[in-house]
Amino acid sequence: MLIKAGRLEVKKDDKIIWTSPPAWQVQEAHMADLNGDGQEDIAALTMAPGEFGQVKPFWVTQDDKDVRQHIYIFNLKENIFHPVWMASRIYRPTCAFRLGRILPNGHNQLVTLDAATTTSDGSCSASHVSIWGWNGWGFSRIWQSATGTYSGLSLDGTDDQVRAYAALGP
Numbered sequence: 157m158l159i160k161a162g163r164l165e166v167k168k169d170d171k172i173i174w175t176s177p178p179a180w181q182v183q184e185a186h187m188a189d190l191n192g193d194g195q196e197d198i199a200a201l202t203m204a205p206g207e208f209g210q211v212k213p214f215w216v217t218q219d220d221k222d223v224r225q226h227i228y229i230f231n232l233k234e235n236i237f238h239p240v241w242m243a244s245r246i247y248r249p250t251c252a253f254r255l256g257r258i259l260p261n262g263h264n265q266l267v268t269l270d271a272a273t274t275t276s277d278g279s280c281s282a283s284h285v286s287i288w289g290w291n292g293w294g295f296s297r298i299w300q301s302a303t304g305t306y307s308g309l310s311l312d313g314t315d316d317q318v319r320a321y322a323a324l325g326p
Contacts, residue, residue: 157187157198159182159184162180162182162183163178163182164176164182164185164198166198166232166237173232173235174230176200176202177204179205180204181204181223182201184200184252184253187199188255188256188264189264190240190264190290191229191241191290192263192290195232197231198229198230199228199253199255199266200227200229200230201227201250201253202225202227202228203224203226204228205220205223206221206224206245207222207224207244224245224246225245225246225249227241227243227246227250227253227295228243229241241293243294243295249270249271249280250268250270250271250280251269251271251280252268252269252280252282252309253269253309254266254267254309254311254320255311256311256313258287259287259289259298261289263290265287265288265289266288266289267287267320268309269284269285269306269309269322270282270284270285270300271283282305282307282322283303283304283305284302284303284304285309285320285322286301287300287320301322304325306322306323306325307323307325308321308322308323309321309322310322
């Protein structure tokens with residue numbers, strides 16, 4: 157898995173089997189089983205046009221074309237990528253994310269550095285660390301840190317017990 161010029165490429169046996177659409181700017185991507193089906197999923201933090209992504213709620217007849225941040229989850233089955241979760245836009249920008257088993261429930265969680273806002277140059281200043289868990293259809297926030305200035309999200313540990321670290325600034 158490689159991000160090149162904002163495009164995510166997934167390879168199998170040195171052959172590209174999937175590339176993200178040209179309209180997406182993939183910022184970060186990771187692999188883990190996020191929905192508990194026993195297969196690794198790809199989670200991609202993406203800037204993409206529209207409020208809702210490819211699948212819109214029934215009450216929306218036309219989506220706007222503004223570029224917004226989304227997290228998309230895909231599952232690879234028989235060399236074909238299937239969308240598992242195509243999130244609506246993220247209301248609080250995500251500066252970074254990681255995947256791992258933070259809680260002792262046997263499932264991987266999504267850990268994010270969340271920003272109150274982004275700057276005009278696109279940089280992100282994180283104000284919270286959040287842990288999200290799969291709820292069967294999407295993600296629900298399980299925990300959120302106190303407000304602060306956070307940076308440098310990393311996970312450390314074994315497959316069965318992972319700790320999340322983020323530097324808390326002044």
